[in-house]
Amino acid sequence: MNLIQLKESAEEKNRIEKLLHRTQNELTQEQDKLVRLKKELQKEFEDVKRLEEGGLTNLFYELLGTKEKKLDKERQEFLAAKLKFENCQKQIDNLKQELDSLTRELQQCGNPEKDYKALLSEKEQHLKAANDGTLQKYEEQLGYYFSQKKEVNEAIHAGEMAIKGLKLALESLRKAQNWGAFDMIGGGLIATAVKHSKMDDAKALIHDVQYWLRKFNRELKDIQINQVNSMDLQLDGLTTFADYFFDNLIMDWVVQSKINRSHDGCVDVLNQVSRIVNQLHSADSSLTGKYKATKKELTDYLVEA
Numbered sequence: 001m002n003l004i005q006l007k008e009s010a011e012e013k014n015r016i017e018k019l020l021h022r023t024q025n026e027l028t029q030e031q032d033k034l035v036r037l038k039k040e041l042q043k044e045f046e047d048v049k050r051l052e053e054g055g056l057t058n059l060f061y062e063l064l065g066t067k068e069k070k071l072d073k074e075r076q077e078f079l080a081a082k083l084k085f086e087n088c089q090k091q092i093d094n095l096k097q098e099l100d101s102l103t104r105e106l107q108q109c110g111n112p113e114k115d116y117k118a119l120l121s122e123k124e125q126h127l128k129a130a131n132d133g134t135l136q137k138y139e140e141q142l143g144y145y146f147s148q149k150k151e152v153n154e155a156i157h158a159g160e161m162a163i164k165g166l167k168l169a170l171e172s173l174r175k176a177q178n179w180g181a182f183d184m185i186g187g188g189l190i191a192t193a194v195k196h197s198k199m200d201d202a203k204a205l206i207h208d209v210q211y212w213l214r215k216f217n218r219e220l221k222d223i224q225i226n227q228v229n230s231m232d233l234q235l236d237g238l239t240t241f242a243d244y245f246f247d248n249l250i251m252d253w254v255v256q257s258k259i260n261r262s263h264d265g266c267v268d269v270l271n272q273v274s275r276i277v278n279q280l281h282s283a284d285s286s287l288t289g290k291y292k293a294t295k296k297e298l299t300d301y302l303v304e305a
Helices: 001-054 056-062 067-111 114-128 134-184 186-220 235-239 241-255 260-304
Strands: none
Touching: 001 067, 001 114, 001 134, 056 134, 067 186, 134 186, 134 260, 186 260
């Protein structure tokens, strides 16, 4: 490899190392969260079981005539806790797979920094008489553009995958809305079953969407160009989007009314991610132009050196 290729390989290895570390931290956080969610799920299950089996609490609500209302509320809370627990398990599985993939990528990188320093030292000896830092300046510029372009492309990919999942989830929710409206006017068991099936489809899709939103968030944090830094982002809200989605989904499921809250939440996130991805495409085009121009300047310099 020449100097430029070795510099790019070193930048790529550094990028993977940072992403590996960040992903490991996120996995630890999700594993801690799973422990907490498991306790919450067990508590909600016991609350439902206690009301269903009877006892003093059950008798108290029966006397007040509010037993069924209280039981419905406890069941809603149990279902919401169950969805959050299952989603957290899914995120942990995804993060473990990503860690395995990143570890393999890192192993394949070898040690480009060592080869780069050796070749750079050799080249510097040839250029020592010139006593200038032109070569190093060009290499630093190219390394920066290459690294940032890689980060931008990774973010674009994650954003586009999230957009794809959100659009599919919205389609399922629209179908659930239609069947829900039919159910409200007496559609019967079939309408109810189809509506719930479409909402289940949306739930499964949101599991994957949250994974890509988290990855999108991580990638954006490594981008250091003005076009991206100036964005007015609230990405922490994106990564917790699924929790709010499941809360609303359970409420809509039980009430069997229009699926508006889950639908509107998807639309809001879709619009925000789409806006950011469009800006990233512009940033990518700008970086590509700068990289090509700088590489041509370096080639011309080395030919003349």
